[in-house]
Every structure is written in C-alpha cells, then in structure tokens.
Amino acid sequence: xxxxxxxxxxxxxxxxxxxxxxxxxxxxxxxxxxxxxxxxxxxxxxxxxxxxxxxxxxxxxxxxxxxxxxxxxxxxxxxxxxxxxxxxxxxxxxxxxxxxxxxxxxxxxxxxxxxxxxxxxxxxxxxxxxxxxxxxxxxxxxxxxxxxxxxxxxxxxxxxxxxxxxxxxxxxxxxxxxxxxxxxxxxxxxxxxxxxxxxxxxxxxxxxxxxxxxxxxxxxxxxxxxxxxxxxxxxxxxxxxxxxxxxxxxxxxxxxxxxxxxxxxxxxxxxxxxxxxxxxxxxxxxxxxxxxxxxxxxxxxxxxxxxxxxxxxxxxxxxxxxxxxxxxxxxxxxxxx
Amino acid sequence: xxxxxxxxxxxxxxxxxxxxxxxxxxxxxxxxxxxxxxxxxxxxxxxxxxxxxxxxxxxxxxxxxxxxxxxxxxxxxxxxxxxxxxxxxxxxxxxxxxxxxxxxxxxxxxxxxxxxxxxxxxxxxxxxxxxxxxxxxxxxxxxxxxxxxxxxxxxxxxxxxxxxxxxxxxxxxxxxxxxxxxxxxxxxxxxxxxxxxxxxxxxxxxxxxxxxxxxxxxxxxxxxxxxxxxxxxxxxxxxxxxxxxxxxxxxxxxxxxxxxxxxxxxxxxxxxxxxxxxxxxxxxxxxxxxxxxxxxxxxxxxxxxxxxxxxxxxxxxxxxxxxxxxxxxxxxxxxxx
Ligand SMILES: CC(C)[C@H](C(=O)O)[C@@H](O)C(=O)O
Ligand SMILES: CC(C)[C@H](C(=O)O)[C@@H](O)C(=O)O
Numbered sequence: 001x002x003x004x005x006x007x008x009x010x011x012x013x014x015x016x017x018x019x020x021x022x023x024x025x026x027x028x029x030x031x032x033x034x035x036x037x038x039x040x041x042x043x044x045x046x047x048x049x050x051x052x053x054x055x056x057x058x059x060x061x062x063x064x065x066x067x068x069x070x071x072x073x074x075x076x077x078x079x080x081x082x083x084x085x086x087x088x089x090x091x092x093x094x095x096x097x098x099x100x101x102x103x104x105x106x107x108x109x110x111x112x113x114x115x116x117x118x119x120x121x122x123x124x125x126x127x128x129x130x131x132x133x134x135x136x137x138x139x140x141x142x143x144x145x146x147x148x149x150x151x152x153x154x155x156x157x158x159x160x161x162x163x164x165x166x167x168x169x170x171x172x173x174x175x176x177x178x179x180x181x182x183x184x185x186x187x188x189x190x191x192x193x194x195x196x197x198x199x200x201x202x203x204x205x206x207x208x209x210x211x212x213x214x215x216x217x218x219x220x221x222x223x224x225x226x227x228x229x230x231x232x233x234x235x236x237x238x239x240x241x242x243x244x245x246x247x248x249x250x251x252x253x254x255x256x257x258x259x260x261x262x263x264x265x266x267x268x269x270x271x272x273x274x275x276x277x278x279x280x281x282x283x284x285x286x287x288x289x290x291x292x293x294x295x296x297x298x299x300x301x302x303x304x305x306x307x308x309x310x311x312x313x314x315x316x317x318x319x320x321x322x323x324x325x326x327x328x329x330x331x332x333x334x335x336x337x
Numbered sequence: 338x339x340x341x342x343x344x345x346x347x348x349x350x351x352x353x354x355x356x357x358x359x360x361x362x363x364x365x366x367x368x369x370x371x372x373x374x375x376x377x378x379x380x381x382x383x384x385x386x387x388x389x390x391x392x393x394x395x396x397x398x399x400x401x402x403x404x405x406x407x408x409x410x411x412x413x414x415x416x417x418x419x420x421x422x423x424x425x426x427x428x429x430x431x432x433x434x435x436x437x438x439x440x441x442x443x444x445x446x447x448x449x450x451x452x453x454x455x456x457x458x459x460x461x462x463x464x465x466x467x468x469x470x471x472x473x474x475x476x477x478x479x480x481x482x483x484x485x486x487x488x489x490x491x492x493x494x495x496x497x498x499x500x501x502x503x504x505x506x507x508x509x510x511x512x513x514x515x516x517x518x519x520x521x522x523x524x525x526x527x528x529x530x531x532x533x534x535x536x537x538x539x540x541x542x543x544x545x546x547x548x549x550x551x552x553x554x555x556x557x558x559x560x561x562x563x564x565x566x567x568x569x570x571x572x573x574x575x576x577x578x579x580x581x582x583x584x585x586x587x588x589x590x591x592x593x594x595x596x597x598x599x600x601x602x603x604x605x606x607x608x609x610x611x612x613x614x615x616x617x618x619x620x621x622x623x624x625x626x627x628x629x630x631x632x633x634x635x636x637x638x639x640x641x642x643x644x645x646x647x648x649x650x651x652x653x654x655x656x657x658x659x660x661x662x663x664x665x666x667x668x669x670x671x672x673x674x
Pocket of ligand 2: 406
C-alpha cells in the first residue's frame with residue numbers, strides 16, 4: 001500500500017486514516033505500507049514532484065492512500081498537475097467516486113436538508129483536466145490563453161457504464177450533469193452515450209440537468225439525486241458544493257478508481273491541503289478515515305470497510321456536534337474499531 | 338427598447354417587466370418598444386433564429402429586455418447559442434452583472450443565511466462560451482469531442498476594471514474565482530491582470546478562491562463576498578447557486594452589459610425558460626421586474642430604478658411567503674409603483 005500524506009492538513013489526517021485501516025483490517029488482511037515523500041516539502045528540497053522511480057514503485061502497490069496536495073509557497077498548479085493529477089492520469093483512474101451522505105449528528109447548513117444520500121461519479125482522466133492549452137504574448141495586452149477540454153467516447157462510456165452499474169445497487173436513478181446547451185460537442189457526446197448505454201439497463205431511470213441547475217438542486221432539493229454522472233470539472237465543482245451541503249468537506253471521502261484494476265486506485269478526502277488551518281490540529285480526519293474504508297471496500301474487504309463506516313457513523317451521531325481536535329476525532333473513531 | 342420575451346416562462350414574466358418599466362419611468366422617460374418574435378416558436382415556424390435584419394434593428398435600440406430562451410422541442414444549444422449567446426457576443430456585452438441579495442421576507446434554504454449581498458461580475462463574451470471546438474468520428478467508439486476556452490487579456494482586463502470600479506461603490510472587496518491550479522493558462526492570466534489592476538485601487542482589497550471552494554463558501558459563508566469576479570462558465574454556475582441561496586432564482590436579475598455603450602445592453606432574469614412550469618401562471622416575475630430596474634439604472638434613470646427596487650422589496654417583505662400566481666405578483670408590484 002502506498003501512503004502519500006502530501007501537504008498541509010493532508011499530513012495531519014492521513015496517519016489517522018492509516019491507523020483506522022490497519023485496525024479495521026485486523027487479521028483479515030496484512031498490509032505493508034510504503035510512505036512516499038511527495039508534495040511541497042520534497043519539491044522545495046530537491047525540485048522533484050513525482051520522480052519516475054516513485055511512480056514505478058507506486059504502480060506496484062495494491063492501492064494508494066493520499067492526503068491532500070497544494071501549498072501556498074508554490075505556484076498554483078505545479079503540485080496539483082505534477083503530482084495529484086499526474087497520478088490520476090498515469091494510473092488511468094477514470095472513475096472519481098464521491099459519495100455524499102448527511103450523517104446523523106452532523107448539522108447541514110441547509111434549514112431542511114432531509115435525508116441526503118447520493119454518489120457523484122466524476123470522470124477522472126479527461127475534459128479540461130487534460131492539460132491542453134497555452135498562451136501567446138504572455139503578459140502583454142495582446143495575451144491569449146486557452147484551455148482545451150478533450151473528451152473521448154472511450155473515456156466517457158466507461159464511466160457511464162460504471163454509473164449505471166452503481167445505480168443498479170442503489171436507487172436506480174442516474175442524472176447526467178453537463179452544460180450541453182453551451183458545450184454542444186462534448187455535451188452531445190455524453191448525452192448520446194448515456195442514452196445508448198441506458199438501453200442496457202431497463203430498470204434504471206435517467207435524466208439530465210445542466211451544471212448551473214444542478215448547483216441549485218443541491219441546495220433546494222438534494223433528494224432528487226441518486227447517482228450523478230458528470231465530467232471532470234463539473235464533478236470537481238459539484239462535489240465540493242455537495243460536501244458543504246452535507247455539513248462540510250470534512251465528511252467527504254473519494255476514490256480515484258481504475259475500475260479495470262490495471263493500476264492501483266487511490267483514495268483521498270475531497271478536501272484540499274487547507275493551508276489556512278494546517279498545523280493547528282483542527283482538521284477533521286473523518287473524510288480521510290472514510291477514504292480508508294473506500295479503499296478496503298475496493299480491495300474486497302467489505303466487512304472491514306463496513307466496520308470503519310459504522311465507527312464513523314457512531315462517532316458522528318454521538319460527538320459530531322462537539323469541538324474536537326484532529327487527534328481527538330482520530331482517537332475517538334479508533335476506539336470504536 | 339427591444340423586447341424579446343423568448344420561450345416558456347420568459348413569455349409570462351416579460352410583460353410584467355415591461356409594465357413595471359413603463360410605470361416606473363412615468364414622465365421621466367418615454368420609451369417606445371419594439372417586440373421581437375425570436376425563440377422556439379419562430380424557429381419552428383420559419384427556421385429563423387436571429388435574422389440579420391432583426392439583429393440590425395436590435396443594434397439600433399437603447400436597451401433590450403429579454404425573458405428566457407430554450408425549448409425542449411429543440412435540440413439543446415441551438416437557441417441558446419444562436420440567439421442568447423449570439424446577442425451577448427455580437428453586442429459585445431462583456432460584463433454579465435448578477436447581484437445576489439437576500440430580501441427580507443424571502444426564506445433562504447440556508448439555516449442561518451445572515452445578510453447576503455454580493456454581486457457577481459461574470460465575463461460575458463469569452464471562455465468556454467466562444468463556440469470553439471468540434472468532434473471527430475461522431476457517434477463511433479472512437480469519437481473525440483473538444484471544447485476550447487479562449488481567453489484574452491483584452492477581454493479579461495475590461496471586466497477586471499469594471500469589478501474594481503464596482504467594488505469602490507460597495508464594500509471594496511473583490512474575489513477572483515477561477516480554477517488556476519488546473520486551468521493554469523487562463524487562471525494565471527486572470528490572476529496577473531487582477532494583481533496589476535488592483536494596484537490602481539489601493540482602497541480595494543482582493544483575494545482569490547477556486548471555483549470548487551467558492552461553491553462551498555456560497556453555502557457556508559456567503560458574507561465573505563462583496564464583488565465576485567469570474568469567467569463566463571464559472572459565473573454561470575456560481576450565480577445559479579447564489580440564486581438558490583437567496584431563496585430561488587425567481588429573485589435574481591442580470592444585466593449583459595456593454596459598458597462602453599457601443600451597443601445596447603440586455604437585461605434578463607437569470608432563470609431559464611423553465612419548460613416544466615411554463616404555461617401554469619406560477620413563474621415568479623420578480624427577477625424579470627428587477628431586470629427592468631437594472632435596465633433603467635443602466636440608462637441613467639436611477640430614481641426610477643430605485644422605485645422598482647423599493648416596490649419589489651416592499652412586496653417581498655409583505656407577501657414574499659405567500660403562494661401567488663405570476664399575474665398576482667405582477668399586479669401587486671405594479672400597484673406599489
Ligand atoms: C487539487 C485539485 C487539482 C483537485 C481537483 O480539482 O480535482 C481537487 O479540487 C479535488 O477535487 O480533488
Ligand atoms: C441559457 C444559457 C445559455 C445561459 C448561460 O449559460 O449563460 C443561462 O444559463 C444564463 O446563465 O444566462
């Protein structure tokens with residue numbers, strides 16, 4: 001197992017996720033851990049972001065536990081593109097799976113949240129994240145900067161299938177979120193693929209929602225969603241908003257999944273490195289711990305994953321509204337395992 | 338004055354906006370109105386979306402009152418790109434101005450909304466909206482679809498200046514929203530221009546926020562925003578979420594502004610044609626009426642605009658929580674003018 005704590009609060013929450021993983025796994029699985037010193041400190045020390053030998057070693061592992069990446073001392077994009085996104089792309093982690101659930105005991109910012117329980121299936125290897133684009137006449141009044149979203153039927157279809165398979169295990173409803181009235185090329189392709197694949201899943205209903213409308217529904221009617229299927233950028237945006245709606249990104253885990261298991265999948269909280277609260281021992285490790293549960297489930301240890309989920313649920317139900325430090329939350333959850 | 342009711346509820350709310358405009362203007366201004374039959378019905382009748390002669394006539398007007406565009410009978414994008422976006426682009430309406438205010442009497446979906454009062458300055462003529470992109474091998478497993486975001490220093494700088502000017506009249510704070518850790522070319526350009534222009538406004542503070550984080554703050558801490566400055570797509574997304582947070586897009590007006598007054602500016606509610614509720618006389622005309630106020634203000638009739646704003650505020654404070662039809666709300670607001 002590869003462990004990449006990364007930067008900021010990533011370093012504070014990942015040890016708790018690792019301990020929870022270890023304790024939940026018990027005798028059922030014995031993992032060895034390989035820590036990778038990747039992120040801001042490494043970069044500032046020796047200029048390395050993701051050396052080839054580290055990438056090769058990571059490729060040999062069964063799964064990756066990641067904290068968060070990004071540091072204010074380093075220009076935006078360098079670590080994100082060079083480390084986090086590079087891993088997602090190199091390991092072809094095409095399903096970015098992000099469940100949103102309002103736990104009992106968590107206060108949602110919504111007045112009447114009701115029950116919230118949906119999953120976002122975000123495409124993870126294409127779209128505006130592919131790094132295509134450039135600038136001419138940089139830093140002059142004539143500068144032109146472009147960003148190119150590249151979308152393939154191959155890349156879309158595999159996440160579409162994943163979303164419909166997932167829906168079969170849930171409430172059997174898929175909502176495609178895009179902006180097909182403006183992004184007519186990519187949007188049209190996504191819609192056609194969804195319509196075609198849906199025919200193979202007669203039990204699953206599906207509808208469509210523009211990204212702008214989706215941000216409304218997350219606030220006004222989150223119940224309407226079961227499985228949200230969307231592209232890389234829209235998924236990034238929606239899952240942060242969804243995290244806020246279920247009481248803060250401190251409770252939101254995610255998996256960057258290579259569903260064909262050609263490469264290790266990676267599990268991380270959806271929150272970032274949060275430089276503003278780093279080093280204060282106040283970051284909530286729950287999302288990281290829930291990511292460890294997703295990792296276990298991905299490797300087939302369903303029972304062990306359930307155990308973490310149950311410990312987290314019980315912890316939140318009982319103590320969710322109390323002010324606790326990172327370490328306190330970590331210890332409290334571990335004590336229940 | 339050009340009036341384009343458009344489609345769906347656009348047709349139901351625009352007459353009320355026009356009447357409010359007329360009544361508020363009183364003797365101070367005497368407008369003549371030219372109605373343009375543009376939108377779904379026209380397109381289905383004669384295949385025309387925005388004929389050259391209509392565009393030429395619209396260019397001769399002082400301002401445009403628009404309802405909403407889009408119809409489920411017509412493939413997504415045709416009317417939006419061909420009519421609404423074409424107008425924004427042809428008339429170089431580079432500032433898409435979208436105030437968000439929680440009116441007294443409106444119930445926000447947030448449990449503790451506090452006072453919400455910010456403005457989004459959305460770039461209106463560039464980015465992913467420029468219509469660049471295409472598809473190869475359409476409808477085959479090898480399809481590739483692209484969308485290109487084109488951003489220019491020229492286009493960004495003028496909205497940046499607009500945002501800082503606006504901030505000077507408000508609480509003097511500008512937040513740039515982008516995704517510069519992924520969209521490094523465009524994001525870097527925006528940030529550089531903001532940093533440079535900001536030096537001319539020593540009284541205005543400014544900060545930066547990723548689009549994903551911004552969707553969180555809109556729900557968890559909307560007070561932090563005064564003027565949000567962002568690109569075309571992010572502005573589209575944020576303003577719909579903001580509309581939801583202030584109690585529904587039924588209260589959110591917008592102006593597509595050519596701040597150099599080379600062409601008429603256009604005023605429209607931020608909501609769409611809402612086919613699901615069209616024809617039922619239940620759409621809220623408030624956003625359209627507030628758009629009429631923005632139009633008046635844009636033409637220099639501040640006092641008349643204030644009158645509409647005051648009528649709307651009073652109406653909402655007194656009757657905002659009652660169930661009323663489109664016509665009832667329209668009549669109630671008009672009665673106060
Ligand atoms: C850090 C950043 C590149 C990343 C993303 O945009 O995917 C993050 O926001 C996330 O959602 O995992
Ligand atoms: C209808 C659509 C093209 C439009 C946009 O995306 O700009 C709308 O959502 C808006 O916000 O005015």
